[in-house]
Amino acid sequence: MGEFELIDRFFKRPVQRNALGVGDDCALLAPAQGMQLAVSCDMLVEGRHFFPDVNPFTLGHKALAVNLSDLAACGARPLAFTLALALPRADAAWLEPFSRGLLALADAHGCELVGGDTTRGPRTICITVFGEVPAGQALLRSGARAGDDLWVSGTLGDARIALEVLRGTLQAPAAVFDAARVRLEQPTPRVGLGQALRGLATAAIDVSDGLLGDLGHILRQSGVGATVETVLAMELIAYGGHSTGAAGQLSAEVQLECVLAGGDDYELAFTAPAAQRAAVQAAAAEAGTRVTRIGRIEAEPGLRLVDAQGAPLQRRYASFDHFA
Amino acid sequence: MGEFELIDRFFKRPVQRNALGVGDDCALLAPAQGMQLAVSCDMLVEGRHFFPDVNPFTLGHKALAVNLSDLAACGARPLAFTLALALPRADAAWLEPFSRGLLALADAHGCELVGGDTTRGPRTICITVFGEVPAGQALLRSGARAGDDLWVSGTLGDARIALEVLRGTLQAPAAVFDAARVRLEQPTPRVGLGQALRGLATAAIDVSDGLLGDLGHILRQSGVGATVETVLAMELIAYGGHSTGAAGQLSAEVQLECVLAGGDDYELAFTAPAAQRAAVQAAAAEAGTRVTRIGRIEAEPGLRLVDAQGAPLQRRYASFDHFA
Numbered sequence: 308m309g310e311f312e313l314i315d316r317f318f319k320r321p322v323q324r325n326a327l328g329v330g331d332d333c334a335l336l337a338p339a340q341g342m343q344l345a346v347s348c349d350m351l352v353e354g355r356h357f358f359p360d361v362n363p364f365t366l367g368h369k370a371l372a373v374n375l376s377d378l379a380a381c382g383a384r385p386l387a388f389t390l391a392l393a394l395p396r397a398d399a400a401w402l403e404p405f406s407r408g409l410l411a412l413a414d415a416h417g418c419e420l421v422g423g424d425t426t427r428g429p430r431t432i433c434i435t436v437f438g439e440v441p442a443g444q445a446l447l448r449s450g451a452r453a454g455d456d457l458w459v460s461g462t463l464g465d466a467r468i469a470l471e472v473l474r475g476t477l478q479a480p481a482a483v484f485d486a487a488r489v490r491l492e493q494p495t496p497r498v499g500l501g502q503a504l505r506g507l508a509t510a511a512i513d514v515s516d517g518l519l520g521d522l523g524h525i526l527r528q529s530g531v532g533a534t535v536e537t538v539l540a541m542e543l544i545a546y547g548g549h550s551t552g553a554a555g556q557l558s559a560e561v562q563l564e565c566v567l568a569g570g571d572d573y574e575l576a577f578t579a580p581a582a583q584r585a586a587v588q589a590a591a592a593e594a595g596t597r598v599t600r601i602g603r604i605e606a607e608p609g610l611r612l613v614d615a616q617g618a619p620l621q622r623r624y625a626s627f628d629h630f631a
Numbered sequence: 632m633g634e635f636e637l638i639d640r641f642f643k644r645p646v647q648r649n650a651l652g653v654g655d656d657c658a659l660l661a662p663a664q665g666m667q668l669a670v671s672c673d674m675l676v677e678g679r680h681f682f683p684d685v686n687p688f689t690l691g692h693k694a695l696a697v698n699l700s701d702l703a704a705c706g707a708r709p710l711a712f713t714l715a716l717a718l719p720r721a722d723a724a725w726l727e728p729f730s731r732g733l734l735a736l737a738d739a740h741g742c743e744l745v746g747g748d749t750t751r752g753p754r755t756i757c758i759t760v761f762g763e764v765p766a767g768q769a770l771l772r773s774g775a776r777a778g779d780d781l782w783v784s785g786t787l788g789d790a791r792i793a794l795e796v797l798r799g800t801l802q803a804p805a806a807v808f809d810a811a812r813v814r815l816e817q818p819t820p821r822v823g824l825g826q827a828l829r830g831l832a833t834a835a836i837d838v839s840d841g842l843l844g845d846l847g848h849i850l851r852q853s854g855v856g857a858t859v860e861t862v863l864a865m866e867l868i869a870y871g872g873h874s875t876g877a878a879g880q881l882s883a884e885v886q887l888e889c890v891l892a893g894g895d896d897y898e899l900a901f902t903a904p905a906a907q908r909a910a911v912q913a914a915a916a917e918a919g920t921r922v923t924r925i926g927r928i929e930a931e932p933g934l935r936l937v938d939a940q941g942a943p944l945q946r947r948y949a950s951f952d953h954f955a
Contacts, residue, residue, distance in 0.1 A: 331772050331852075332704035332837060333669035333762070337662070344668065345657035346745065348759060350715035352752030380656035391674035391757045421670065424757075428676030433715045433748075433757035435672060438657070448655050513656060528655075 308397040310425050316399075317406035318390070318420060334421035336387055342439040344386075347377035353430035358473070363401045365492040366432075367408030372496045373515065374436035375416060376573040379501030380513040382446040383438030385418035393428030416498055444505050446577070451510035451529035455578040455604040458508075458587060460497050460596050463518055463543040464562060465490035467569030479557065494573035499594035504577060507586055511577035517568035519610060519624050522576055526610060529578075534611040535602040537620060540566050542599050567612075568624035578604050632721040634749050640723075641730035642714070642744060658745035660711055666763040668710075671701035677754040682797070687725045689816040690756075691732030696820045697839065698760035699740060700897040703825030704837040706770040707762030709742035717752030740822055768829050770901070775834040775853035777930040779902040782832075782911060782922050784821050787842055787867040788886060789814035791893030803881065818897035823918035828901060831910055835901035841892035843934060843948050846900055850934060853902075858935040859926040861944060864890050866923050891936075892948035902928050 308316070338344045351370055353359055371388065378385050390409070394401075413420060418436070469487035471477035479487065497513075504511060510525045518540075526533055541559075543566050579587050584600070591598040612620040632640070662668045675694055677683055695712065702709050714733070718725075737744060742760065793811035795801035803811065821837075828835060834849045842864075850857055865883075867890050903911050908924070915922040936944040 332701040332835075333671045333707060333769070335705075335764070335769055336668045336670060337666075337766060338668070340664070342661075344660045344662070346660060346711075346713060346759075346761070347657045348713040348715050348747050348757075350717055350748045350750055350752075350755070350757060352717050352750055352755075355717075355750060355752050377656040381659075383657060387670075389670060389672040389759055391672050391759075393674055393676050393679075393755060423672050424674045426674055426676055426679060428674075428679050428755065429753040431674070431676075431717060431752065431755050431757075433672075433674060433755075435670075435713055435715075435759035437670070440659070442661060445657070445659055511656075 308399065313397050313402065313425055317402045318423070320410065320420060334387070334389070336421065336437060338386070338439045341442055343442050343445065345378055345381045345383035345438040345440050345445060346435065347374055348433070348435040349373050349377070350431065350433040361492065363405035364408035367405040368412045368493045370432045370434055371409050371412045371418070371436070372494045373573060374434045375412070375418065375496035375498055376494070376513040376515070378436055378438035379497045380446060380511045380575055381438070381440060382444065382501045382505040382511070383440040384502060385416040385498060386437045386439055387419045387421045388413070388434050388436040390420060390423035391433040392423065392425050393431040394425070395427065395430060440505070446501065446504060446508050446511040448510055448512050448525050449528040451525050451531050451578040451604045452580070453531055453604055453606040454581060455509055456581050456584060456587070456600050457522070457533055457535065457602040457604060458577050458579065458598050458600050459514070459518065459543055460500055460575045460591070460598050461495070462490070463514065463572045463574060464565030464569040465544070466494065466571035467565040468557070470571065477557070477561070491571060494571070496573055497575045497594070497596055500575060500591060500596040500598070503590035503594045504579070504587070507583050507590055508577040508579045511575055514572040514574045514576050515570065517570045517624065518572070518576060519567050523610060525576065525578065526608070532605045532608045532610065533602055534605060534613055537563060537612055538615045539599065539601040543601070564624065632723065637721050637726065637749055641726045642747070644734065644744065658711070658713070660745065660761060662710070662763045665766055667766050667769065669702055669705045669707035669762040669764050669769060670759065671698055672757070672759040673697050673701070674755065674757040685816065687729040688732035691729040692736045692817045694756045694758055695733050695736045695742070695760070696818045697897060698758045699736070699742065699820035699822055700818070700837040700839070702760055702762035703821045704770060704835045704899055705762070705764060706768065706825045706829040706835070707764040708826055709740040709822060710761045710763055711743045711745045712737070712758050712760040714744060714747035715757040716747065716749050717755040718749070719751065719754060764829070770825065770828060770832050770835040772834055772836050772849050773852040775849050775855050775902040775928045776904070777855055777928055778905060779833055779928040780905050780908060780911070780924050781857055781859065781926040781928060782901050782903065782924050783838070783842065783867055784824055784899040784915070784920050784922050785819070786814070787838065787896045787898060788889030788893045789868070790818065790895035791889040792881070794895065801881070801885070815895060818895070820897055821899045821918070821920055824899060824915060824920040827914035827918045828911070831907050831914055832901040832903050835899055838896040838898045838900050839894065841894045841948065842896070842900060843891050847934060849900065849902065850932070856929045856932045856934065857926055858929060858937055861887060861936055862939045863923065863925040867925070888948065
């Protein structure tokens with residue numbers, strides 16, 4: 308199977324929004340009038356971001372999901388994406404489920420594959436995604452203000468629990484692992500919530516490297532600090548949204564670490580004025596996504612963790628850094 | 632050096648056109664009214680597209696140049712790009728010249744780095760580039776008509792000669808090799824010519840996999856055929872534009888093969904009505920790029936090569952296919 312047959316067979320679809328199909332030198336896109344184009348780019352490398360034996364269908368899903376999550380964090384509506392793919396060989400048994408998982412998520416969000424590149428090399432997936440957002444209305448990292456509530460969508464830590472079980476460093480009941488694994492391998496980008504938060508949230512980011520690290524970007528870029536209540540944060544762990552009553556199998560310390568610094572969650576962390584608390588809950592309900600208030604933004608720089616009694620926790624959590 | 636220091640140190644620049652700098656979840660772009668956004672994406676893999684010991688400065692140049700060449704083939708003006716970079720380690724001695732070569736070419740074309748991703752992995756560079764083109768005026772592959780002239784910009788084959796010398800399969804005088812190597816490692820995207828050809832060329836493509844193979848895309852997508860005169864095509868070889876008189880060192884057969892199927896040229900192959908011959912020459916002169924007429928488009932499908940006497944050549948040339 309050659310390069311062009313590979314593209315035709317697995318990635319060519321009827322043209323929708325894009326002025327050209329896959330296969331000219333460039334794709335052509337025209338955002339509607341008054342819209343800005345939001346652009347984000349992520350690269351996934353075998354052995355680093357996914358195991359060599361991961362299910363190709365879920366990998367296709369995840370490769371696009373992590374990019375859609377960036378659009379969600381900007382409040383943008385998905386439009387289109389490009390895919391660059393390096394593969395050791397043109398392997399139909401891998402490409403078929405990979406493209407199916409990728410395009411199923413793309414179709415669910417009306418996000419069209421408009422171009423890309425295929426080449427031989429160590430298995431690497433690079434997706435650049437395009438969304439549109441009304442000019443001036445994108446959610447940024449820089450808008451958090453003292454007094455704002457600090458919110459997180461969905462659940463945190465499940466992906467890390469699944470990863471540690473796969474690595475053999477943690478044990479969990481089968482039901483917990485199965486649910487957590489879905490969260491690791493098929494994260495749900497909060498695309499609807501991101502759009503619903505336009506005009507409400509003052510700042511937003513998607514949680515990919517761990518909550519505290521990603522929250523740090525909001526704090527630095529907004530010039531503020533925050534206090535996170537660990538009791539509230541612990542409400543974020545739910546083993547894929549299914550409460551199993553098996554929490555006792557993992558120590559509270561491990562659970563808290565997975566929530567605060569787990570990574571690979573693809574939830575939204577965002578800030579909104581306390582006066583908008585009901586509006587945030589209403590927007591989340593409309594988007595069908597649970598949101599949890601875990602703390603508040605403060606003028607004093609830095610990130611503080613406090614326990615149920617309001618006493619500070621000293622423990623430090625590392626954020627994921629690809630070169631640390 | 633961590634991931635964020637790496638980005639700050641080598642890739643962060645003052646924000647220009649982009650609504651946001653590098654470092655939010657998405658970059659925001661707004662093409663001017665009446666403009667379409669042209670998007671292209673290329674991935675370069677170490678050992679496949681470049682030698683591990685290649686000069687990082689020229690690699691930075693080439694990584695962007697091959698993408699700008701796709702914009703040129705659409706007649707688009709460069710606006711911005713994203714960069715995803717996998718590296719075995721955060722190596723300042725490599726990153727410094729790489730980013731310098733990359734950003735020098737970006738600056739020369741007013742093309743702003745607006746986002747990206749960095750990760751640990753086998754050295755891989757994925758760039759997605761954005762340009763703008765007036766709605767409906769993009770040069771496509773599908774517009775060639777019987778009777779059109781077939782043109783090629785600049786020179787062809789030099790890059791392949793340099794590659795074969797580096798591989799040890801070909802010998803060439805030092806002056807020839809030095810000039811050819813510049814063409815291999817620092818190709819010149821024909822960005823000005825592409826824009827000058829809007830409204831003149833009926834179809835265009837950039838020559839990256841070899842002239843005959845890339846020309847085949849125009850023919851298939853336009854539903855036409857072509858005859859190429861090998862005597863005219865031989866005018867395209869020039870060892871980097873410097874005639875050395877050393878052509879005798881390489882057989883005519885090798886030279887013709889490098890011209891017709893060399894690859895890595897990043898010249899434009901395009902078609903235009905014969906009545907526009909003078910206008911094409913004038914546009915090329917204005918863009919400062921030589922163009923050579925090498926044949927004509929015909930209604931009969933297929934690609935025919937003829938010698939000086941108009942007799943058909945039977946030889947077949949393979950186009951570069953990453954999975955063949």
